[in-house]
Amino acid sequence: MTERLYYEDAYLLSFTAEVIRCEQAAKGVRVYLDRTAFYPESGGQPADQGWLDEKPIRDVQEDDQGEIYHLLETPPEGTVTTGVVDFERRFDHMQQHTGQHILSALAVKQFGWQTISFHLGQATSTIDLDTPAMSAAELEQILAMANRIIWQNGQVSVGFYPSNEISGLDLRKPTDRTGMIRVIGIEGYDRSACGGTHVRRTGEVGIILVPRLERMRGRVRVHFVCGGRAYQLWSSEHRVLMQLVEITTTGYEELPQKIEKELQTLRQLDKEQLRLKMRLWEMSIPELQERGRKMGAMTVVSAELDESLDAIRFIGRQLTVRYPATVGVLASLPAGVLLVTRGPDLALDLTRLVEHLRRHATIKGGGRPEEVQMGGLDARSLSSLIRQVIDWLDQNSSCAE
Ligand SMILES: [Zn+2]
Known part of the structure; x- marks a missing residue:
């Protein structure tokens, strides 16, 4: 060996x-x-x-x-x-791995949570703890103590014991290994069986930070960084924070309130803009109707609009309520959707229109007799579909009443 x-x-x-x-x-x-x-x-x-x-x-x-x-x-x-x-890489692993021992020890000591697994990743490392949830206060408690253990600069010891003698060592987790067992001790806090690489004294871990917690099927995954990685994380987050401070001309403590306020203003402006747009659409209804094509007793209004799906639904509703013998053939260019809607004075079953169109092409969509919607269309297929819809309406105008 x-x-x-x-x-x-x-x-x-x-x-x-x-x-x-x-x-x-x-x-x-x-x-x-x-x-x-x-x-x-x-x-x-x-x-x-x-x-x-x-x-x-x-x-x-x-x-x-x-x-x-x-x-x-x-x-x-x-x-x-x-x-x-490559000692730079090795020392980074030693910092993360020793930090893991400290975190795992405290999770058991403070809350009785065992570490189910450990992974030393490229960016962050993780431990999975056997608890369904961890509060911010519980995390804070573990982190504060973990960093205090680092500052105490206690010894990280390595010992070898025959497997029949380890029962007296009070290991954090029992081991089923046989022969000589390698035991890593964190002075005054922890003893566990481990074959990894660790620093000599806890001070070399530098600092432990937990950028995030992840809840997963009955356990909590703790993402943590130690030493050099913690410094890197702080640096990159601090850079972003300082950019935000400069953009918003606010102190960093006031950033959350400032951003919340700005977002609130934006939401109000959005609402106001929508209200004004609806007013404009309402005003455009008679003009649309005017441009409509007469087919017997019904009028067909078709338009390709640079408006959202919600907008064309609103326009369709306004049109058919105000002019109950009108069919609206309205395309939303940004959504790639064609809406066909008819007023209550007409007896046309528009689901038959969709059936008819499906005979010639694959059409995604459907709806009710008084309104159907077809989607997944680009500008060219929208125009050609509108022509086919108008042809069908023309052929079926006699049964519209
Ligand atoms: Zn270890």
């Missing part, structure tokens, strides 16, 4: 090792060493990156037998190789 150097020293940057064997695989060459400082992907923590004899390592994984292999494009040339760990 490969000796895992990171078990004892997560800060070990470079090491020499003997090449045990190399195996050709689909994505490169698997290189097995007698010892390694590279962490293989496991337990929710991604694999380390780095170099073997200055050749970049593509991946570090455990095979089916639990042996660590390093995936490279070509194998090392000699029997002894020098490995160098």
Whole structure:
């Protein structure tokens, strides 16, 4: 078995090792060493990156037998190789992972919530807690304590115990592993079995922030960032905040009230605009009727309008209420919808019109005898459909009364 150097020293940057064997695989060459400082992907923590004899390592994984292999494009040339760990990436993982221990410990201590799973992601990391909900006050309590533990700068210890002795250690979560168990301690707060990489003292975690909570089927997913990632998050959010402050010429504390007020004004203006538009549409009804085509006792008013679907429905209603022997053939260009509506003095069954049109083309829509609607139309198909509707109305004008 490969000796895992990171078990004892997560800060070990470079090491020499003997090449045990190399195996050709689909994505490169698997290189097995007698010892390694590279962490293989496991337990929710991604694999380390780095170099073997200055050749970049593509991946570090455990095979089916639990042996660590390093995936490279070509194998090392000699029997002894020098490995160098990408420490910036490793230290970031150490910060996130240690932060996870602190959060998970507090969730159990304060509220009895166990951590079901942990994932160290690209942007944020997550723990899933076995609680259906978490209030803002509960989160605040955990976060305040977590950051206090960081400032106390307690030791993060690594110990090895035979599995038959761990019952006395009061681990946060029982483990079913056998043999020697690696136990990570957060001084004064937590002990848990873990094979990951951690910082030496809690102070190195820097700070923990929780950008969001996600409720999912009986559990709560806590998204968190520690150390460098927390600084990055603060920086990018602060940049946006300062832009908003500049745009609104308001202090950042007053931003929510200011934006709420502006939105309220906008909503009022929208309402006012709609009222004025409705007034205009109402005024345009006689003119539309005037331009209508007489077909026996009925008048057919057709128009392609640059108005919303709600607007053409309103216009159709106004038209047929005021002129009960009129058929409105009204297209909403932005919605791509054709509305055909008739007044109460006419006996036409417009669902028959839709049936008729369907015989020649695929038509999406339908409705009631006095009003039908067809959608999913572009400007060209709207114009041609209007012509077909007018032809049908012309042929059926005698049975309209
Ligand atoms: Zn851990």
